[in-house]
Amino acid sequence: MRTSVFTWLAAASLAVIAAFTPIQPAAGQIPVSGGHFRRALSSDPANLDPALTNTSRAIAVKMTIFDSLLRQNPKTLAIEPGAAEAWSVSGNGTILTFRLHRGIRFHHGREMTSDDVKYTIERTLTPQMGSPFIRAFDRIVGAREFTAGQAREVSGISALDRYTVQITNSVVDSTFPLVFTGLFIVPKDEAERLGRDFGQRPVGSGPFIFVSWSRDSSLLLKENPDYWEGRPYISALEFRIIPDPATLQAEFETGRLDFILLEDPTYRRYADDPQWKPYVVEVAELFTRHMGMNTTKPPLNDARVRQAINFAIDKATTVRTVLQDKAFVATGVFPPSLAAFDPSLRGYEYNPQRARELLAQAGFTSGFEMDLNGSSSPVAGRWLEVLQRYLADAGIRARIVQQDFGVMLDRAGKGELMTYVLSHGGGSNCVNYLGPFRSRNFGVAGNRMFYKNDRVDALMDEAERTFDPRRQIQLCQEAERLVVADAPWFFWNYNKAALVHQPNVHGIVGNPLELDWIQMHKVWIQPRR
């Protein structure tokens, strides 16, 4: 705790100094080529093999080295062509056909073909690989037999010709195409040649080529002059590993980083400063911060108690104060960036009187005691203290328990915790976003509330099979309303992610999936005068 206080004090001091540094507005808007772009990661990406790591920092790097088959537009989140220039769904929604761009070349010079796509998926499904992404592909026809060693290839993946690949899914799943927005294609020959080292010396087809990696220090990439979408503007891209937030800010203030992500304590410092404000990029990230409540543990097994908790906390005030306005008040599960966001959903307003009435109806006139679990970070500690205070006003005596994040998830997954504060990131599709409310996902699979509503399950099953986006959204919104009424979460806030970049940096478009998943080949630097 002391570390953090001093860290932020120092950060505040740095901010005061920087406030007096004049900033000139950008001179021109015509993209300029060249320059060494430096950005930061809070910890080392550990491994860059597309089949192995799914951390946001690893993806931020991998998306610059590799091409995915499909992409999501960072502004609309619509699925767009990536390495596949066209794709279609047929056979009642079970067959996906992708046609690759011709002339995409891997960094070692060979052209990408449909065999590479097939190999990339089969590689992920190989048990020796130990990939955490098996679930994404295990419903392809023949995938389970392949993983079990009963087949030499996945029968549901066919390379129809050099540039066309067809994938047959065993079930109708409208979210399946989304999987291919995260499928980074690897070159078969290089992946086999390098083996385990592929994750340390990755070879892709993306806009930047891997150069070197000094673990826990920096990772250097250079431009791919032959990139099929056009040569990137910046000539070198460096990811620096900087774990300390005060140091990160000092690096930015001294011009040694081209942008930094803003956390709660530093957000206002830049967002309120007229000199920096034009260079602050904000997005409503697809994350819903909540307090999960175990619906099997009394008294939280009573929906009225869970609703009372939702009424008891003044979300707007907590967002304004403890979260420094770096969030949006939640009215339900879906954040505003999601297509399924329902502006008509009112959620729970702050009404302590109503909270007490509901508790009385549930037989808890004098309140009750419960544990309020959160991770061990100082930030989480501040959140828990605020929630505790509001709950106390309603007569609920909450005992704060802070623990290692992994331990908390583990215990919540086993059903040992009454409550836990967590941020849920469910991606851009409403079916996936509501995953934690499906009874098939009990425990560590995401439903740590052990919440079960047959109607919600049925709606989600139908939404999963529906390819009509409008109908799917209707089903999701209906399910969301049921979930909100049942209140297995305290629906707190949607994360507002923010970054600040140097005035001479252009082309940064924040991504609601994860703010710093930036299409770096579209970024350029105006040379400083």
Add this chain to the structure above:
Amino acid sequence: MPKGIASFIARRLLLALPVFVGVTLVTFVLMQIVPGDPVALLMEEKVASVDPAAARIMRAKWGLDDPVPVQYLKFLRNAVRGDLGISYRTDRNVLTSILERLPATATLAISALGLAILIGVTTGIAAALRQNTVFDSASIVLATIGVSIPNFWLGLLLIYLLAVQWRWLPPSGYGPAFPYLIMPAITLGTGLSAVIARLTRSSMLDVIRADYIRTARAKGLAGRRVFMVHALRNAAIPIVTVIGVQMSGLLSGAVITERVFSWPGIGRLLVDSIAVRDLPMVQGCVLFIATIFIGLNLLVDLSYVALDPRIKYE
């Protein structure tokens, strides 16, 4: 090498074996007791959900399906062969990962300790020779302040002044000694120099009051010779002991300093690995640290023979 010393070294190295087994066993048991499944932690880092099918496959890959005692015995068997395993987090060879960070760790440790010895021993000797003067009092005050300042605070203060305010040095990073090593070395060395200064002063004060120093002076030896040959050498034993212990600690990683200055040392590697229950990497780091401690302690013990001829190992 005298036979006595050779057998002393052999005995100490033999005794190191149960130490290695002990520390790895304790680490292994602790990592089993601590809640948190490494597979779940690795999968949950992004999506906070675990796919049971993928988790099963990952467990099989890392041998986590084996009974716990079998897992430990396999680790021991492989460790004896020099194979510390593959990290769950990075999918890389553990020994390679540790050795890769050794230059950064050693550079920082040696520079910080060198700085600490230079400042600490010089100040300590000067303070002892000028006992009860203003210099002596000032050195005590400075040493107290030096010991009391937390590393992270001093580090951030240096960044604020030298990097942000005056722009003399880069705030952080790993690169050529100048300019990257200066601030981390000062941060880490300040507290140590204070400890060494105080110890040197008290040790010197004890020695210069001893009878043999008076005798040396009475014999008419030059002050410089009395000081260098008789006083300093005898005062050195406690100082060398402390330096040895401090060096072991520094080579085990200075987590906070490494974090503040984004220095890629072993301390950060260990802490990051513990966070995701990366058992092979944690075991590897612990073994490395144990080796450093045993090796440096042995060197310190051997240095006693050189410093004090009365000490003999048989």
